[in-house]
Amino acid sequence: MVVFEKPKSISPDIFHYCPGCTHGIIHRLVGEVLDELDVLGKSVGVAPVGCAVMAYNYFECDMIQAAHGRAPAVATGLKRANPDSVVFTYQGDGDLAAIGTAETVHSATRGENITIIFVNNAIYGMTGGQMAPTSLLGQVTQTTPYGRNAETEGHPIRVCELLSTLEGTAYAERVSVDNVPGIKKAKAAIKKAFTYQTQKKGFSIVEVLSTCPTNWGLSPVAALDWLRDNMLPYYPLGVYKDKGGENNG
């Protein structure tokens, strides 16, 4: 009896992520959802620039890699050219909420019928731990050695809250993968986002709170505690927008 196996939407390649990094869990959840919705053959993923850049090796659907922050613009083109495809981006917080802010906001307000998987680990992972727009006040990073200061670096951006104000956003939910019930909720949210896309409801985003033990300077277990103690109070989990039965696609 098979007890545990990789989703067929995930390749046999070994993930390159650091020990304790939750990017791998999030990849798996996306893979499980592609399997369960049986959309692998018509799905196209857009890989970011960031630690998940090699996501194009890990998903078995067609993949394209966009310049830093441009994934929603690339996804827009893919989806408009082939409206029956299922198009998703997979982006970190530096990619989506710094250099890619314009693409993110405008694809949402246009109601592009795409799904964004937004991995918020409160830091730039790939480039060695600089401050991200989502870094918390007081958080020490390579570029905020005395802690992020609102007066000089501004306040962290709450992406789901921001995008939920836009008419084109059909669904926005924040989840966390720091524990098993949270992982189950994260999967349900990802499945709902993809389902809404197949129902042509419009723009959907799932923000997943994620760990970066390497750049946070913590062990994998301590990183999960840090996420719970520091990220959850500032980034409350929940549904920020759900157009439900409405069709704005």
Ligand SMILES: Cc1ncc(C[n+]2csc(CCOP(=O)(O)OP(=O)(O)O)c2C)c(N)n1
């Ligand atoms: C146009 C451009 N600007 C800057 C960079 C450098 N760069 C590569 S990855 C990255 C940040 C990645 O952080 P994030 O998006 O949060 O993803 P993570 O690595 O944490 O998953 C930056 C600034 C780049 N590759 N291209």
Ligand code: SF4
């Ligand atoms: S640097 Fe951080 S985000 Fe990147 S793989 Fe390592 S733990 Fe994950």
